[in-house]
Amino acid sequence: MFTTALRAGLLGLACLALGSAHAQTPLKIGFLATFSGPIGAIGQDQYDAFMLAVEQRSGKLGGVPVQVLKEDDQFKPELATQIVQKLIERERVSIITGITGSNVIMAVARPITEKQVFLISTNPGPSPLAGAGCSPYQYVASWQNDNIAEVVGKYAVDKGYKKMILLAPNFQGGKDILGGFKRYYKGTVQDEIYTPLNQLDFSAEIAQIAAQKPDAVFAFFPGALGVNFVRQYQQAGLLKALPLLSTGIADGTSLPALKDAALGILSGAFWGPDLDNPVNRQFVDAFEAKYKRIPSTFAAQAYDGALLLDSAIAKVKGNLADKQAFGSALKAADFKSVRGSFRFNNNNFPIHDMHMFEAAKDAKGRVSLKTVATPLKDHQDAYHGQCSLN
Incomplete structure (x- = not known):
């Protein structure tokens, strides 16, 4: 009887152990x-x-x-x-x-x-x-x-920019971004430039921008693409003369590389470090x-x-x-x-x-993002009505 009870107890402990192990998988x-x-x-x-x-x-x-x-x-x-x-x-x-x-x-x-x-x-x-x-x-x-381009389009209207040139890489994300910008921008799009996805030299595109003399430029180039674009844009002397509105260019992944070269760039996003x-x-x-x-x-x-x-x-x-x-x-x-x-x-x-941010120095003297406007509040995307979900 003792043996039977002991066996039952050991079996119970084993089951508990297995249950605990399973719970922690x-x-x-x-x-x-x-x-x-x-x-x-x-x-x-x-x-x-x-x-x-x-x-x-x-x-x-x-x-x-x-x-x-x-x-x-x-x-x-x-x-x-x-x-x-x-x-x-x-x-x-x-x-x-x-x-x-x-x-x-x-x-x-x-x-x-x-x-x-x-x-x-x-x-x-x-x-x-x-x-x-x-x-x-x-x-x-x-x-x-x-979203991140729609807010920039709204901001460009608020700032009174009448004619602009738009640039993005030639892939789904780039097309969506420029489409979103145009949904809210009411001025004239002088040119819409799509570049190869891994292009790092933008000298030809920057020459086009300088020749057409828009009121401002909107560009979307993520990662190293954006770093190269901004450096070349600044080296061409355009950054001080021609406002650069962006998304996916001035953020925590690119600002450490760009440093002061990014100062003054405006960017649309739902988040910034100063929120x-x-x-x-x-x-x-x-x-x-x-x-x-x-x-x-x-x-x-x-x-x-x-x-x-x-x-x-x-x-x-x-x-x-x-x-x-x-x-x-x-x-x-x-x-x-x-x-x-x-x-x-x-x-x-x-x-x-959705907010607008400017690349500016923070309290520690680092180039970061500062909130300057919130053009779109409680914003929803333009496609949800096509979705069959409730």
Whole structure:
């Protein structure tokens, strides 16, 4: 009888141990981004901020241990598709997050969501995915691509610029950006210039700008593309004479390289390091302390992506098998955002304020971003009505 009781006790302890071990099995999250090439700094900022949030929670999100699988797509859609297949079929991930390029997310969104794996974009939000291509398994923690240009278009109108030249790389993201600008800009577009995706020499385009003499220029060039464009624009003597309005050029990834050359550039975004709310102040201080640099917008939106996952995983107590419940938890967006006001529209894209920033010296004498206007408040994207989700 003693032996039977002892065996039962040992069996019970073994079951408890197995249950505890099972409860602590890490939740696998695929982090797919571009870590190499001209825009590699953007992917690194995304990853660093996401991991900062994980580390602040002792390696957990929503109280559940997570294993973040870092993958470099090299800005190549075909490679990204192969990585996604590996993450889903071999690693059995329930969530894929990150993503740096619109060209990449357009290639991988459907293969991810069709497998009922949750896609949390912390950067691109191309228009096709905001409209008819929306999905209950797809959430964008950053912005719809057009947003960051729409606010600049509105600002250009407010400033009275009558004629402008627009420039962007020739890919989905670039087309969305210029389309967004034109949606709100009411003046004359003298020229619309699309450059090859990896072009780093803009001398010909800058000569065109100088010859046409617009009131101002709007440009979108992410990563190293933007650094090169600004340096060449300044060297040509245009920066002081011809206002440069931008998005994806003057931010935490490029300002350390540009330094004083960037002073005076105006940029549209939903976030800047000087936004005055408790979550943002804590984030900026923690990011600077760990990485010794000012966070970029890309870092801020990836941090928000981690906070979103933290809230949703906690709501379902780590049970991602109930996909409807987890989707509802994500949709609720029950977290405090670094940007302040944040909620999801019917298409799972954000509704938020859009600001204008100027590259200027901060209190420490560093070139950073200073908020100068908020032309669009509680702003929603132009495509949500094409989405069939409620």
